Amino acid sequence: MNQEEKISSYQLLLLATFFTVGSSILELPSTLVTIAEQDAWIAMLLGIAISAIMVGLYLLLIRQYPGKNLHQINEAVFGRKIGGIVSFYLTAMTFFLGPPTVIYYLGRFLSIQIMVETPASSTHLLYGLLAIFAVALGIEVIARVAEILFPIFFILYLGLMLLLIPLVEFERLQPVFEHDFKTLLWASIFYVQFSCFPIIIMLTSFQGKVTQQKKAPKAFFLGNFFGGSILFITTLISVLVLGKLTALFNFPSYVLAQKINVGDFIQRIEMVITVMWFITLFFKLVLYFDSAVVGFAEILKIKNHRFLVVPLGILIIYFSLTNFPNDVYQLNQDKTTWIPHSFFLGVLYPIVVLIIGFVQGKLKEKRKGIHRPSESKGG
Amino acid sequence: MIAAIFIFLSGVLVTWIEFRRAGRQINRKEQILFLFILGIGIGLSMLKAIGVPIPNPMDFAIAFYHPFYDLLIEFFGQKGS
């Protein structure tokens, strides 16, 4: 019944936006300001530029292998065995490091800021079950939910940012360019590692399912760019309003929302940003999860991938509860494992695939050119 | 202990529901895979609920990736941040 899942390019754009915004909308400004202080927004611009280049690279991948998902590309490039190993490494590692961390973020936020006494296991379980429910229904339904939630998200976001404008003080940006390029680049890595490199795994979810195949790359690119812009504005506003204090908070955007007070009427609305964050986090989790399910099904050669949803979902919930004994461990782990992993996944891997694919293509052309010039469809 | 029993029961429930739902559409390979992965998840959760210390796989991941991270740090010349 659900064999023919189709999503439109507009839906793809929204999914990419949500994936990019992800957990970052609440936490990213803090990390950026810690490293680049008042120049955080420049680091963010740099990050957007880097992610534009990287996503451009992924688009090359799409163009070279139209309609194929990540694992089918692997098979085409590396052959069946090595391709399988590469696919398995990428999928398993991303599955192990990605979705549990996303749930952990949620649990951490809830137990620090909102519901201190509630044990993590219950919130993790609830969110995990929601994700299982979503992935079981399939990417098509998720995309539709994205379409309905996006206007809500966007209106809330715009409203928050507009309400914060009276609190802006431009002196907080000075001195501009206090930090050197290397520091800014290092800061921008904290954006791209969450929002740009891992977005390559979305290729597993949507490749071959977009109705207008031609518009897909553009939508994918724009979605990432749009999400980046949202994060850029958030970072800029938190620097302008909170200044260096941003670095001291775990959740600066939450503090930003706390500061809003318009005529003693619109006040205490920090729940709005929480709700927005729940939404973006949900999509990030679900997209990771879905790509993992599709990926494992592809590797294990299973036709009906719905079958893997519940067991893998239970594993995600388990990992989210046990992977991180405490916050400091998690922060440390985030840097030491996720940054290299996202480098492998989002930089090294596509470049290698592109180069090998290019060489293979060249070789094939040569061979064909000599022996059978008529056959041009193969490969 | 009660938690472990509950986890086990929910595992059984999930299996029952899934198999009933899919009916004869499932082949053997899928069944085995399903039970295998579910077994890992449920088993680990039960052990955790009982209080058996389980090594954290994240430690291995950190050990695996640390050299690469050090490389990056060296490249950017950032310390401790």
Added chain:
Amino acid sequence: MKMKRVLFILILTVFCLTASSCWSRRELNELAIVVGFGIDKVGDQYQVSLQMVNPSEVVTQGEGTGRTPVIVYKEKGKTVFEIIRRLTTLTPRKAFFSHMQIMVISEEVAREGIKKALDFFWRDHEIRFDFFIVVSRKSKAEDVLNVLTKLERIPSRKLFTSLETAERYWAPVNAATLDKFVRTLLAEGIAPTLTGISIEGDVKEGGERENTEDVSREVSLKYKGIAVFKEDRLVGWLNEMESKGKNYILDNVNSTVGSVRCPHEEKHFTIEVIRAKAKVIGKVENGKPAIYIDQVSEANLSEIQCSKLDLSQPRTIKMIESATEQRVKNILQSTIYAAQKKYKTDFLGFGEAIRQADPEYWSKNKQNWQQEFVKLPVHINVDVNVKHTGKVSNSFIKEMEDSKSEKE
């Protein structure tokens, strides 16, 4: 397709299991809403006093039961949070801090340094950053919280709103929220300031209920002066004039009123500042730092006692303007004197201005900024524009004097 249904039921069952405990639930009538917070020093321990609201006394459709609208609890201990939790042995309900209005720090604690006491507020999730911090001058924070007020039933609420209004219409106060305070504490080249509060009248009588009933009873709370800090330690107090100058320089003035002596006579006129804009510009010329202060304000003439000024003449406005400018300049200079000579602390943010102008110079010299600051040349430029003269032009006082002189 059935999958969805089953999963939905599964979620429901899970929630049923979890719902039975509802860990983080706190009913409204199980909360003690804290509105005021006071920190004192007793021996080498902190003493925390919490002012809690008695809701049914505050919101009364019928008649109250005659109890006081607020209750103050106090307790001693080593750290703030420890004290707060120990207070549960005293209070019937758990304290709830999200609606705190004011935090009073006693002068004694402030002189010793307040950063130790503040970390809890920075860390706890219930605390928001919209309450004001004040320093109680010459009295204990506990006593300040004990005073019952007349117009507003909740004293802390009174303190909050009156500080808010005072900041808007009367310059010499400094409404500092926690985040603002910590920001200045952290920033290089600027020192924090807080408003002072003092009790007028007999401290003992303030807490009695009669204080809210007797019209003539004179125990009340009043904002007085601004406390100047060096790092997190209080070093001294600014008087009204210096406070005003401080707010002028830091561009905190929304609207204020000042009286200026009339030219050629011992009478005064009052200027109401409508808009004020100040800019502190740092410059480093030939390796020497200097500060330029540009102060522009728009003002109305709101009261005039002078008899020799003819308001129908444009010349007179010029005179008034230059007299006012001189006055403002004096105010600013007195503040700068207080900063550089009296207390030797950079609460005016001159260091920040230099840093923004020349980060390189700043990073080289920030170690010995203290010495640099004291001898920093400050150039002041004041510009006052008088716009309106109220409903009338010449005062009836002048008309009277004129007609008198005509008769004579």
Added chain:
Amino acid sequence: MKRTKKGIYQKQILSQKNDSLFQYMPENIQKIKEGLGNSNDLLIREFVVGKEVKRLVAIVYTKGLADTTAIERTIIKPLLFEAREIEWFEDHTEEEILARLQQYISTSTLQEITTFQDLFSAILTGQTVILVDGITKGLKANTEGWESRNVDDPTTQSVVRGPKEAFTENLRTNTVLIRRKIKSPDLWTEKFEIGKETKTIVEVMYLKGIANDKVVQEVRNRLNKIQIDGIFESGQIEEFIQDETFTPFPTILSSERPDTIAAGILEGRVAIIVDGTPFVLLVPALFVQFLQSPEDYYQRSDFGLIRLLRYLAAMIGLLAPSFYIAVTTFHQEMLPSTLLLSIAAQREGVPLPAFAEALLMEISFEFLREAGVRMPRTVGQAVSIVGALVIGQAAVEAGIVSGVMVIVVSITAIANFIFPNFNMSIAIRLLRFVFMAFAASFGIFGIVVCFIALLLHLCSLRSFGVPYMSPLGPFILEDQKDTILRYPIWKMKERPRLISQRNIRRERTSMPKPDGRG
């Protein structure tokens, strides 16, 4: 035009009645009487007809179902008087005999029947059967005419401005009401007979060329699959043919307003009219349709903004109590200080936790509402007075619930009455309790999780192949003109995209300008 579709099961059940008619009249009459168990309302009358050669002719009909005066005028009278002049001959074939007889009977339709099955179903639908001795064929004449209600005001979906007629229990009246609105030859109907015992007539109506053929075929298939002994209301049909059973949301629109149905048909939807109920079904139905009132199209288009109000009401009706619970038990910091104090003051002394308080109030309100609907109209008023007193004043004064809770419950209740369609308000009512439970255990987080789950569920629904949440998700820009807002009618140039995939243009002019104004 009438094509009777009979299911296989019908044939099996009627096998013993499925024999062809006998030649000998008394045998026939015997069989009819046995078949109907000598029912009292069966009427059989015999005549002798013919000039030279006389033949026995019998008419059979059911009292009450058939229009007796019409039978007397069009069948009995001609047979008694004019038909005496018929000249029969012994060697006439059966066709000739019937042909001669037909010339005298003046009903509008007259069809031949050959089997007892035809005979019984004719009698039981109010037709009159004419049998002639000596031949194995009979005639049936349409003489249906039973008591029915007149076309009346709609009672469940009333409007201030707009047509004031509603469907009745009579199928024919209903099709007429629709045909009078759409006078197009493309308006086709198909007849189905559903119900082993009730033999309810169900007609499917659509605009050929505009309705999606796939949807029409799907409707046919699903109707044909129904095997049940009886159908009394379109709701039963609805339950058989809807896509998803276990959902609180209606995926088929039912309306008693001919204009709503006609407008739906014009958009390319398919109407299903069931005999015996004034509620006509319309498929495919989308979520947004349930928040649209026909009046939206009759009032000025800028008043289409009122639709926004309904979306707001849907949100309030769904979320208000849960939001109250979440805020007062988990997120007290969200309330402004003064508001918090006044709520706290009211809750002072209330013995129940907010969740129990809300549950108590909501449930007692639901009791009141249900009682108000079911009560005889004369007692209804007493209920509402008692309810207002109990729920409102007394509960607050007794200190069992807080005043704010009463306000929340009342707002929720009023918001729930705003829906133009009753089905949707039942769905919202049900889900409200789920939301309340989640809010009580997880606060705002629970509400958000529940809301996302609800959206997931809604987005996974389909109504006859059309995604339920379209045109919101999948988002269709062109259809937004008639979703949350209503554009001026001359701007809505196209039919809903997913409903009719052919013949999309409505072919309207652009903004009409009064003469002489350029």
